[in-house]
Structure formats: structure tokens, C-alpha cells
Amino acid sequence: MVSNGGCVVSKRVVLLANNIDELGGAQRVVQVLAGGLASRGYDVTIVGVEPLGERTAHVASTYQVERLLETPYPKQAGAELDSLRAGALRKLQAILDAGEPGILVTAQVWAMEHALDCDLVGWRTIGQFHSSIEAAAFGKDLDRILRAYRDVDQFLALTSVDAMRFTQAGLNNASWLPNPLAQWPSEVANPQSRTVTYLGRLSAEKAPMTLMQAWRIICEQGRLGDWNLNIIGSGPHDVQIQAAMTDLPRVQLLAPVADPYVALKETGILAVPSLIEGLPLVLMEALAIGVPAVASDCSAGVRELLDEGRCGLLVNRGDAAALASGLCELAENDELRARLGRQGREHMLAYERERILDQWEQLFESVNR
Incomplete structure (x- = not known):
């Protein structure tokens, strides 16, 4: 913990995503945030709920990497899925309990639905949705988002317009923060490209x-x-x-x-x-x-x-x-x-x-x- 102008800020951050192996935008953003925050002195752990395809090589020397499951959930509900989920929740709780409470950032709503079944006492929670509110409604995720994120300390949309619309939909804790570029290219693209x-x-x-x-x-x-x-x-x-x-x-x-x-x-x-x-x-x-x-x-x-x-x-x-x-x-x-x-x-x-x-x-x- 460090004091910043009278405000005590935890230096422990856990970033939780559906998976941390995909090449998709949300996963890349999690990796960029993890590396960036670690470079600023934060104790960062990124956690994927389940594996997806080949495991991505992470810069483990700068942040910790965890996966809650060794194999993906089965597609059908049943005893196997229930058992795997219970094991995933136990592992997530163990990760959270491995140090002082800090800040939990959930990159996706399914990941947040796992976190909600854990003991988050002492943790500050920030929830994200990496698309537009229109996409949430189109994909039938809007009701899940409103349920999962209604009590987090801050819900983050990607734009001010989407934050306003999420507020209108019932999330009074909505704000916005854009995703960062992973790196700044030193040179421009080939201007002769066709x-x-x-x-x-x-x-x-x-x-x-x-x-x-x-x-x-x-x-x-x-x-x-x-x-x-x-x-x-x-x-x-x-x-x-x-x-x-x-x-x-x-x-x-x-x-x-x-x-x-x-x-x-x-x-x-x-x-x-x-x-x-x-x-x-x-x-x-x-x-x-x-x-x-x-x-x-x-x-x-x-x-x-x-x-x-x-x-x-x-x-x-x-x-x-x-x-x-x-x-x-x-x-x-x-x-x-x-x-x-x-x-x-x-x-x-x-x-x-x-x-x-x-x-x-x-x-x-x-x-x-």
C-alpha cells in the first residue's frame, strides 16, 4: 500500500478475463495493462478462467499468470461442469487471498460472474465491457452486464457515449476509459502500398x-x-x-x-x-x-x-x-x-x-x- 496525497492506494492488481490466450482485443488489452502497470511498480496477476487453444507466452518476469482451469468447461450443463466451476472458484479465491486486498479488474462479464461467487471483502472492483452497448444488446449480454456490474466500484465503457447509454440503462456507476495502444510504431506504413x-x-x-x-x-x-x-x-x-x-x-x-x-x-x-x-x-x-x-x-x-x-x-x-x-x-x-x-x-x-x-x-x- 502507498499513500498518495492522503489517499491510500493498493499496489496489488488482479486482472481477470474469460481467457488470456486468445489473440482478440480484450485479451491483448489485459496483457498491455498488466505489463504497463507492472512497469509502474504494481504487483500484477492476470487470470484467465479457462484455456483457449495454444497458451500465449506472457512476460512472466513482470507479472504473474494464472489459469483457473486446465481444460475448457464442457458445453453441456451437468455434474462435470458444476465440479469444474467449483474448482475454478476455489482457485480464484486462493489467488485473491494470497496477498492483501487490492483492485480487481474484470475485463469481461463472464469473468465477473465468477468473481461474484468469491469473497471480495476489502477489494475494489472495476468492471469492463469491451464493446458498445448496442453490441451488448445484440449479443443478449446487456441484462447480464446490468446484473453483474451494478455493485462494482466503477463500470468502464470504452466511450463517453456508451457510458451515458449504460447509465440510462441503469448502471449508475458507469464511466469510460479507452483502451491503450500496445506500442507506438516508430515508423509509418509503406506509402506505396496497394x-x-x-x-x-x-x-x-x-x-x-x-x-x-x-x-x-x-x-x-x-x-x-x-x-x-x-x-x-x-x-x-x-x-x-x-x-x-x-x-x-x-x-x-x-x-x-x-x-x-x-x-x-x-x-x-x-x-x-x-x-x-x-x-x-x-x-x-x-x-x-x-x-x-x-x-x-x-x-x-x-x-x-x-x-x-x-x-x-x-x-x-x-x-x-x-x-x-x-x-x-x-x-x-x-x-x-x-x-x-x-x-x-x-x-x-x-x-x-x-x-x-x-x-x-x-x-x-x-x-x-
Whole structure:
């Protein structure tokens, strides 16, 4: 414990997530926060409820890593699931009891639902939701969020607009804090790149098939003949993407990458065709490296990142023709791409890791008062 202007702030932080192995945005944010807070002298432990795929290599020398389960929960309810959950809760309680109470940050609602069944006396709790309130309602998570987070010390949305809407929905403890960039790229992307990149999960809410339809429109119009489309990711729409590629020129389907900047440095335009989003980390990373975007107008976070059009083009979501038009407008105008890229990189300075960590420390002081 340390005293800061009369306010006693615990230096122990536990970050709890559904899993800590996925390449998704929430997991990456947990890792960035863990490393950043540890570098500032906090005693940090990150905890995943269950494993997912291959275990991610964490910087264990700077923070502790725990998983509550060795195998995922079974899909069907029953005695096995109940037994595994009881064991997971015992392990979580043991982790919490291994030192003085501090601050518990739950990155996802399912993780919070586990924490609620533990003894949290003495702990300050901060709950997060890493998407928009619209996404919560669409995914049928809103009622769970309202139940799980109603009594936490602070609930964090990603934008002020979403915080206001969560408050209107009944969470009087709602505030907002954006996610940080993992790193600041020292160099900008190749300005000569003629590649449109999609980087993310291949699933319905991300709408990669809308991008494939847009690319078909572009090809049928005979435009962007010197441009390529790279689809980088995996997910349930793999097969559909592969089928759509068979008669489309200049399209590649590539495996997910651990370091997005490897792909983004050779990208000319980022395509974000999503139907729902929060504050997409991949969009932040693209803008930080000077890559402008064409994105669907699907969340307050996307509008905030694109600064209402100063850092990229917004198009109607689910509209392949509008997406095709936006891609052509940006691809065919080198000066516009360069200007939006410069403005995007400048705009992302506000999301640098150290600036966001400053805000986290201010939040810790606030919840400890």
C-alpha cells in the first residue's frame, strides 16, 4: 500500500478475463495493462478462467499468470461442469487471498460472474465491457452486464457515449476509459502500398463477407486493378471466404498474426466492415502507423477513432456498394490517403499506453477513496 496525497492506494492488481490466450482485443488489452502497470511498480496477476487453444507466452518476469482451469468447461450443463466451476472458484479465491486486498479488474462479464461467487471483502472492483452497448444488446449480454456490474466500484465503457447509454440503462456507476495502444510504431506504413487489409475474426458480426461483396463490385467495375485484398484472420466464416475467393482476382486469405504491425506496415487501406464494434484495437493500430481506414459506421468508438471522417471514411454498415465506393475513393486518391494517414497518426497520440496508464492510476486513486 502507498499513500498518495492522503489517499491510500493498493499496489496489488488482479486482472481477470474469460481467457488470456486468445489473440482478440480484450485479451491483448489485459496483457498491455498488466505489463504497463507492472512497469509502474504494481504487483500484477492476470487470470484467465479457462484455456483457449495454444497458451500465449506472457512476460512472466513482470507479472504473474494464472489459469483457473486446465481444460475448457464442457458445453453441456451437468455434474462435470458444476465440479469444474467449483474448482475454478476455489482457485480464484486462493489467488485473491494470497496477498492483501487490492483492485480487481474484470475485463469481461463472464469473468465477473465468477468473481461474484468469491469473497471480495476489502477489494475494489472495476468492471469492463469491451464493446458498445448496442453490441451488448445484440449479443443478449446487456441484462447480464446490468446484473453483474451494478455493485462494482466503477463500470468502464470504452466511450463517453456508451457510458451515458449504460447509465440510462441503469448502471449508475458507469464511466469510460479507452483502451491503450500496445506500442507506438516508430515508423509509418509503406506509402506505396496497394493493399487493402482486413485484419480480424472471420465471423458474422465482423462482416467479412460484406467486404468480399464490395471487392466483387470493384472488380466488376474494372477499378483498382493494381490493388490487392488481404484477408487476415480465422473463424466460422473461413469456408465462405474461401468459396468467394475462387472467382475473385487478387485476394489472399492469410493466417492470424500475433503482431498486427507486421501486416499493417505493408497496408495502404484498412477495411473495417463490421456490423457491431466497440473501440476496435486494430483500427487504432492502423491509424497509429499512418494507415487510413474505410469503416462501417457501427459504433460511437469507430466514429471517435476516425474523428468523424478526419482519419478515414465512414460508410453505411452492411452496405457492400457503399464500402466499395469508399475503398475506391480512398485508393484512387493518393493525396487524400496521405492526409488521412497523417491525421490518424496524430489523433492516436491520445491513446498511447503511458497516457492511458496515467488515467488508470487516477481511477485507482478514485476507487480507493
